[in-house]
Amino acid sequence: MxxxxxxxxxxxxxxxxxxxxxxxxxxxxxxxxxxxxxxxxxxxxxxxxxxxxxxxxxxxxxxxxxxxxxxxxxxxxxxxxxxxxxxxxxxxxxxxxxxxxxxxxxxxxxxxxxxxxxxxxxxxxxxxxxxxxxxxxxxxxxxxxxxxxxxxxxxxxxxxxxxxxxxxxxxxxxxxxxxxxxxxxxxxxxDESAVDALAAAAEALLEQQDSIARLAATVPQRVVFLGGGPLTGLARESALKMLELTAGQVVAYHDSSLGFRHGPKAVLDAHSLAVVYESAGSYSRAYDDDIVQELRASVGQDRVLTVSAGRADARVTAESHWTLPGLAEVNDDALHAVAFVVFAQFFALCCSAALQLTPDNPFPNxxxxxxxxxxxxxxxxxxxxxxxxxxxxx
Missing domain, CATH: 3.40.50.10490 (Glucose-6-phosphate isomerase like protein; domain 1)
Known part of the structure; x- marks a missing residue:
């Protein structure tokens, strides 16, 4: 579909x-x-x-x-x-x-x-x-x-x-x-201000439903989610959402940004999509940026997406960079994960529908x-x- x-x-x-x-x-x-x-x-x-x-x-x-x-x-x-x-x-x-x-x-x-x-x-x-x-x-x-x-x-x-x-x-x-x-x-x-920022960022992201749906319409055969520190756990949850909602028809994998080179990178092929969650701190984010550039050089610019925190005046952007506004001031990867995962949830839901599955019950048997x-x-x-x-x- x-x-x-x-x-x-x-x-x-x-x-x-x-x-x-x-x-x-x-x-x-x-x-x-x-x-x-x-x-x-x-x-x-x-x-x-x-x-x-x-x-x-x-x-x-x-x-x-x-x-x-x-x-x-x-x-x-x-x-x-x-x-x-x-x-x-x-x-x-x-x-x-x-x-x-x-x-x-x-x-x-x-x-x-x-x-x-x-x-x-x-x-x-x-x-x-x-x-x-x-x-x-x-x-x-x-x-x-x-x-x-x-x-x-x-x-x-x-x-x-x-x-x-x-x-x-x-x-x-x-x-x-x-x-x-x-x-x-x-x-x-x-942290009332953080909760407000997370809610506003997720609402801004969900205004881009059409863009996420277009991304899912071609249904990648494999999706890899990467992130460092707390975002490694988020990568794992994101991969599970894709596996669950597509009934395993999309192979999903997770790893840390720095650990992915140590063998697991072999999972990537021409039909793969990589999603990298970027850390809030500049030191940790440098490792995320390194793997993003490396993967884009090997599988293509449009096959590697980033999800990151932006300033209050930032706008959610589609294509290969997804920047959630108002989260740069929060500066906590675990809190960022609350909003970041909405991208993975909605993407997996759209892939499920594109495969003509029933998302509320992907395993009818x-x-x-x-x-x-x-x-x-x-x-x-x-x-x-x-x-x-x-x-x-x-």
């Missing part, structure tokens, strides 16, 4: 389209939730943050795990504490490897639904293995098992995201960005499900005996 108008008509009827477009408003709501909870949240966090040997673990499954990968470098720098991202899928399968020391721990759990078996199992294992652990739960579903389990607990604090962030589409969009923004504000401090199936949680004390065989949403 190459008709941009027809493509947009197809996506406009989907929940995924609605959930991508609503994000700026959802971010404003999420920020308001943090502001209203600030006194109680600070009182809950204070005993943990006062511990110099505190370990903060950011955890979730799939897209929710990538929130931690984006946020951890930024929060570690801001808090001067040990902040690590560990997926629940790793924590549950190898708990003693990821919880090797009995040190004071703040476990921050991200979950769209809170019904994934790994979500609650991760918190249960932390309770079992650690002498001092507190839980910050960030979820989008008030009815989820994770919320129900932790809401009554004195050693837990639940930040419930706006109701409409609980995406009904197959791919996580509003849920991902709202939870990412929430943890950055909750642990890094309120059930090969991959929005509701994760077949997860068995085994007892740590008796690994031969499963204690739960449950289906759960990410």
């Amino acid at each position: 190459s008709d941009t108008a027809s493509l947009k008509a197809l996506i406009s009827e989907t929940a995924t389209y609605r959930e991508i477009l609503q994000q700026p408003d959802v971010w404003r709501e999420a920020a308001q939730t943090i502001r209203k909870s600030r006194a109680a949240l600070d009182a809950f966090l204070a005993p943990s943050l006062a511990r110099e040997n505190l370990r903060i673990v950011l955890t979730g499954a799939g897209t929710s795990a990538f929130i931690g990968q984006i946020a951890a470098p930024s929060l570690g720098s801001r808090l001067s504490r040990r902040v690590e991202a560990v997926a629940t899928t790793d924590l549950v399968s190898h708990p003693e490897a990821h919880l090797p020391q009995d040190v004071p721990t703040l476990l921050v759990s991200f979950a769209r639904s809170g019904d994934s078996p790994e979500s609650k199992a991760a918190t249960d294992l932390a309770d079992q293995l650690l002498g001092e652990v507190r839980h910050l739960i960030i979820t989008c579903n008030a009815d989820g098992a994770l919320n129900r389990a932790h809401e009554p607990r004195e050693d837990s604090f639940v930040l419930l995201m706006p109701e409409r962030s609980n995406d009904t589409g197959f791919a996580m969009t509003s849920s991902f960005t709202s939870m990412l923004l929430a943890v950055l504000l909750a642990l890094g401090g309120d 059930g090969d991959v499900n929005r509701v994760v199936k077949g997860v068995i949680i085994h007892s740590l004390n008796n690994a031969a005996s499963p204690v739960a065989a449950l289906d759960g949403r990410r």
Whole structure:
């Protein structure tokens, strides 16, 4: 399908389209939730943050795990504490490897639904293995098992995201960005001007829907997403969105800007498209710029796109440079990721429609499900005996 108008008509009827477009408003709501909870949240966090040997673990499954990968470098720098991202899928399968020391721990759990078996199992294992652990739960579903389990607990604090962030589409969009923004504000401090800037930048980007649709109309066979530091996690999430929404018909890969040369560059061919997220700091951005120039020399100017932060007076530009206005003043790659990912979400959605798939359900035969199936949680004390065989949403 190459008709941009027809493509947009197809996506406009989907929940995924609605959930991508609503994000700026959802971010404003999420920020308001943090502001209203600030006194109680600070009182809950204070005993943990006062511990110099505190370990903060950011955890979730799939897209929710990538929130931690984006946020951890930024929060570690801001808090001067040990902040690590560990997926629940790793924590549950190898708990003693990821919880090797009995040190004071703040476990921050991200979950769209809170019904994934790994979500609650991760918190249960932390309770079992650690002498001092507190839980910050960030979820989008008030009815989820994770919320129900932790809401009554004195050693837990639940930040419930706006109701409409609980995406009904197959791919996580509003849920991902709202939870990412929430943890950055909750642990890094309120920044109303940053939230306003992110929302305005995303709105400006979404005004360029036709340009993104035209870019997707020819559907690249392979897409590579690159970024450094926190933006490496964003590259990973962007690649997953492309894989999910195109049902794997577009091969998507991710790497760091500096690491891509060390073998993974072999994935590129004449039918590939590369998207490079540019870092805010001039030192780190120099490495992004180097790989951009190298790739453009090898695969062509129009096959390498950049997404970067611009000044307040900048305009979103199409073609090979996408500059989001008003973000240069924010100067935090993890916060930039909240707005940058909207480009990848909408691009993947348009590629899905161009392939004549159903974005809200790209796998009608059930090969991959929005509701994760077949997860068995085994007892740590008796690994031969499963204690739960449950289906759960990410």
